Amino acid sequence: MLSIGDFAGLGWVSVRMLRxxxxxxxxxxxxxxxxxxxRWYTADQLSVLNRILALKDLGFTLHQVQAMIEEKLELGELRGMLRLRRAELAAQVDRDTARLALVDARLRLIETEGHMDTGDVIxxxxxxxxxxxxSATAAGYDHPTSITENLSPLYPRLMELMEQAGVPMTGSPIAYYRPAPTGPGDETITVHAAFPIGAxxxxxAGFDVVELPPIEAATALHQGPMSEAFRTGQKIATWIExxxxxxxxxxxxxEVYLDCPPDEFDKWVTEMQVPLDGTGIATGKN
Structure with missing residues (x-):
């Protein structure tokens, strides 16, 4: 048998925790x-300790862990629970990483206040x-991940439908947005994924055909992920004023996506076009 000190050392925990x-x-x-x-322990109990620590590190409370241990979960059940929890935590890490990148981008933007270069706005x-x-409905600009989650899947689906219908695209992908409120205080927006198709x-064919009207717009190239597009948007706003x-x-x-290397969002090149007073974004369908 193993003393409590030896068991703690082999299990990478403290004696206080075992007590x-x-x-x-x-x-x-x-x-x-x-x-x-x-207190004395057996080597077999290290496997129980490992389960406890794995469940605890994945965010379960000790009360939840105890219930799982007492239920004597089968290895397959435990493995499935751990994989599910791991996926949830990985998704949270991705969200936090994106949020951190957004904070860094806003800090860089704040540092340029008072001396923003608008010379490349055309x-x-x-x-x-x-x-x-x-098109789809997103929660709004207060929830930028909602825009991405609702807009991005539309493009591969649209490409598939266009290929089935034998309709070729004649230009770069386009995105545009319209307010879609369903009640007072609702700030939802409709996101539109589009490909030019000429005549x-x-x-x-399962998709809409829309005539985007002629516009006069203040435009600028945004280089980098669209999660940081507010930087270019503020530059355009400054120029407009x-x-x-x-x-x-x-x-x-x-947004006109000129160059979008897969999984290399820092290399994306997007032309942002802000329509000016007297012009619109989209008219009816045919």
């Missing part, structure tokens, strides 16, 4: 000396564009 686990009935020693009260007259599109004939213009409608930018 606590004994007190709450989570992991009792195999033998307690009736005279000295000294005033353009953009002709009407006929596009195939799919191609389109049978009933400095030059006496006003945005049209809610001021949502139309």
């Amino acid at each position: 606590h686990y004994d007190t709450i009935g989570l992991l009792r020693p195999a033998h307690v000396d009736p005279h000295s009260g000294y 005033l353009k007259k953009i002709p009407a564009i006929r596009v195939a599109e799919l 191609a004939e389109v049978p009933g 400095e030059n006496g213009y006003r945005p049209s409608g809610p001021g949502f930018a139309r």
Whole structure:
């Protein structure tokens, strides 16, 4: 048998923790000396300790861990629970990493306040564009991950439908946004994923065909992930104000994805187009 000190060392835990686990009935020693009260453990109990630590490190409370241990979960059940919890934690890490990147981007933006260079903002007259599109509803700009989660899946689905219908795309992917409130205080938006299609004939193909009207827009190239597009958006806003213009409608930018290497978001190149007063974003469908 192993002394409590040896068992703690082999299990990479403290003696104090083992005493606590004994007190709450989570992991009792195999033998307690009736005279000295000294605790002894068996090597087999290390597997139980490993399960406890794995469940605890994955965020379960000691009460939850105890219930799982007492239920004598089968190895397959435990493995499935751990994989599910691991996936949840990995998703949380991804969200926190994205949030940290967003905070860093906003800090960099704050550092440029008062001396923002707007020299690369260009005033353009953009002709009407006929596009195939799919749309979805997102929670709004207060929830940027909702926009990505709802917009991104539309493009591969739209490409699939266009291929099935024999409709070729004739230009870069486009995204645009419209308010979609369903009640007072609702700030949901409709996200539109679109591909230019020229004058191609389109049978009933499961997607909409929309005429994006001609616009006069303040435009600038955004380089990097779209989660940091607010940097370029603020630059355009500064230019608009400095030059006496006003945005049209809610001021949502139309986005034209010029270069989008898969999984290399820091290398993306996107033209952001903010329609100016007197122009619109989209008209009816046909």
